[in-house]
Amino acid sequence: MRKTTLIFTFLLAFLATQAATITVCPDCEYSSISQAIASAGAGDEILIQGGVYQEGNILVDKPLRLKGEGWPVLDGENETEVLTVTANGVTIEGLVVRNVGTSYLEDRAGIRMRRVRDFAIRGNRLENTFFGIYLEHCSDGLVSNNILEGQAREEMSSGNAIHLWYCKRMLVENNQVRGHRDGIYFEFVDDSRIRHNISEDNLRYGLHFMFSNDDDYFRNTFRRNGAGVAVMFSRNINMWENRFEYNWGRAAYGLLLKEIYDAEIRNNVFLENTIGIYVEGSTRIRYRYNEFSRNGWAMKMSGGCLDNEVRANNFLYNTFDLSLASAPNNNAFDGNYWTDYSGYDLGRDGVGDVPYHPVKLFNYVVNRTPEAMVLLRSLFVDLLNFSEKVSPVLTPADVADNAPLMQKLNFSKDKPAF
Amino acid sequence: MFKILKYSFYDLTRSRWLYIYGAFYLLLSASLLWLGGGLSKAIISLMNIILVLVPLIATMFGVMYYYNSREFTELLLAQPIRRSHIFFGQYLGVACSLAISLLLGVGLPFVLYGIFSSSEIWNFSILLLVGLFLSFIFSAIAFFIALRNENRIKGFGLAILVWLFFAVIYDGLFLLALSMFSDYPLERFAIGASLFNPIDLSRILILLKLDISALMGYTGAVIQNFMGTVLGMACSLGVLLLWVALPAWGIKRVAVRKDF
Numbered sequence: 001m002r003k004t005t006l007i008f009t010f011l012l013a014f015l016a017t018q019a020a021t022i023t024v025c026p027d028c029e030y031s032s033i034s035q036a037i038a039s040a041g042a043g044d045e046i047l048i049q050g051g052v053y054q055e056g057n058i059l060v061d062k063p064l065r066l067k068g069e070g071w072p073v074l075d076g077e078n079e080t081e082v083l084t085v086t087a088n089g090v091t092i093e094g095l096v097v098r099n100v101g102t103s104y105l106e107d108r109a110g111i112r113m114r115r116v117r118d119f120a121i122r123g124n125r126l127e128n129t130f131f132g133i134y135l136e137h138c139s140d141g142l143v144s145n146n147i148l149e150g151q152a153r154e155e156m157s158s159g160n161a162i163h164l165w166y167c168k169r170m171l172v173e174n175n176q177v178r179g180h181r182d183g184i185y186f187e188f189v190d191d192s193r194i195r196h197n198i199s200e201d202n203l204r205y206g207l208h209f210m211f212s213n214d215d216d217y218f219r220n221t222f223r224r225n226g227a228g229v230a231v232m233f234s235r236n237i238n239m240w241e242n243r244f245e246y247n248w249g250r251a252a253y254g255l256l257l258k259e260i261y262d263a264e265i266r267n268n269v270f271l272e273n274t275i276g277i278y279v280e281g282s283t284r285i286r287y288r289y290n291e292f293s294r295n296g297w298a299m300k301m302s303g304g305c306l307d308n309e310v311r312a313n314n315f316l317y318n319t320f321d322l323s324l325a326s327a328p329n330n331n332a333f334d335g336n337y338w339t340d341y342s343g344y345d346l347g348r349d350g351v352g353d354v355p356y357h358p359v360k361l362f363n364y365v366v367n368r369t370p371e372a373m374v375l376l377r378s379l380f381v382d383l384l385n386f387s388e389k390v391s392p393v394l395t396p397a398d399v400a401d402n403a404p405l406m407q408k409l410n411f412s413k414d415k416p417a418f
Numbered sequence: 419m420f421k422i423l424k425y426s427f428y429d430l431t432r433s434r435w436l437y438i439y440g441a442f443y444l445l446l447s448a449s450l451l452w453l454g455g456g457l458s459k460a461i462i463s464l465m466n467i468i469l470v471l472v473p474l475i476a477t478m479f480g481v482m483y484y485y486n487s488r489e490f491t492e493l494l495l496a497q498p499i500r501r502s503h504i505f506f507g508q509y510l511g512v513a514c515s516l517a518i519s520l521l522l523g524v525g526l527p528f529v530l531y532g533i534f535s536s537s538e539i540w541n542f543s544i545l546l547l548v549g550l551f552l553s554f555i556f557s558a559i560a561f562f563i564a565l566r567n568e569n570r571i572k573g574f575g576l577a578i579l580v581w582l583f584f585a586v587i588y589d590g591l592f593l594l595a596l597s598m599f600s601d602y603p604l605e606r607f608a609i610g611a612s613l614f615n616p617i618d619l620s621r622i623l624i625l626l627k628l629d630i631s632a633l634m635g636y637t638g639a640v641i642q643n644f645m646g647t648v649l650g651m652a653c654s655l656g657v658l659l660l661w662v663a664l665p666a667w668g669i670k671r672v673a674v675r676k677d678f
Contacts, residue, residue: 317459319633365593368600369596371604372596374608375593377621379470379585379586380589382466
């Protein structure tokens, strides 16, 4: 008797853990995803086959696995949010989410996760969603290999592609994001990683980062965004091996740092941005092995930047290498390579014998009278810069690279391991 | 007039200086292209040089040619040829030969490098166009100055001073004015002031094409709105044409009245 009970219990337990698969397709028993969810048990897989599903807002309130086969389309008909998840342990993959209408009253999203953990959003396509993937109060989640294409026209009426708010331990990787307001948005997100993403052609920022501590982002590409990447009010952020490219415009920069403490910025490439890095009130930041190539300003530091170290970077063909607003300077700029450096190296140790002063007189003039920029590259300005270089009067003498390199650093050869 | 132009031109092609001038550009653009790296970088470097050197050489060449061919000019004046034809012919001969040296010297390396299959073709054409305009403008100014001054030393001095004024002093005064009146909105003033200097105007035209405009903030926006459009572009080119026409008209006026 006891034996049979035991076997019976085991059998029951087995049946309970054995996840069932419910197939949804336009001609199946279940033709609606909502129906399938309603009749599914915890841990079941819902296999959604190709077709267009117009069901308005779909609520996922059980730990399910939603899997698309042949790119089924979940269409919000420009009226509602599409997927709202309120259960832990949900996996969403292979779906096309389309047409979430713009709303000025609520932040509608293609896929919303609300107060959940242990989830994965993998390999989906989101097209013309207002907000793409919206995660609020979540933890331990994965957002990977998704493609999000928005049709944002103006900042007022557009949402963010991947929006994280009050999250912990998240991983955002291999996503391609374009045409939204912000590509990736982090607010109050801690201990998370953003890697291998491509964020381009967004109206405002490629990556927007606020009040988030202890995060890493690396090997991402941020290209042609309205203003570049903004990292603000955060601590202990590591920024490695990212590319900041072609953020070109009157108010654009590759990277904006505002009130950042203890960050590490390594092996990034800043190519053709109006301002490579714009720094405001940031302290104890280490810039190493970065390449600043053909930017308007490679770095622009305004007031309150203390104890920063800029070492072993390449500054190549920038219109201005450095602009510094505050007069007292205790930031170090030693051991970089500057294409404008014209000193000599008698000892042949690869280090120039004369210090390099990256702040030019014209830079100083332009900061005071911006209209003077029309004289850029004129002979008079060259003469002015030259005479100032020979005997510095107006430019800060202590802003100098005391060990400028004679040869460009080759990062690919001696790149540190991560 | 065409005959005199042709004669001046042939006369100048025998001059060693013209070849040196052309060879200099050839060497310069070739080394910038193959040693410097990249078309756009070469165009920017070349712009710095063209904006300074073309006016200087055109000025010196114009003055020199006028004074050197003075005896021949006197001979021509004795013939039944209209005065304006004589001087315009000589002026155009100088300007054209300078323009051709520039065109060949800068153009050849870029064509060999493959400018036609690159996106920089427009920036490069603007650069060349501006170079040609500067050749015509400054040789006209030089001729005008030489015509006004019998004294060679005085003529040379004045011509160099004019070049120095446009290349350096003007920008210095400009900057001074900008920083003195920095409390006022100066964008329109900046545009206006740059129209009065052909070198500044040329520089801004090229910089706008090279998209440095994004660096200029609000001023850049205003300038872009004015000169970046087709109308503004036509307007600036019109002003450059005016800069050729004005000294040319001066040459005619002085030549007709002058007592040789």
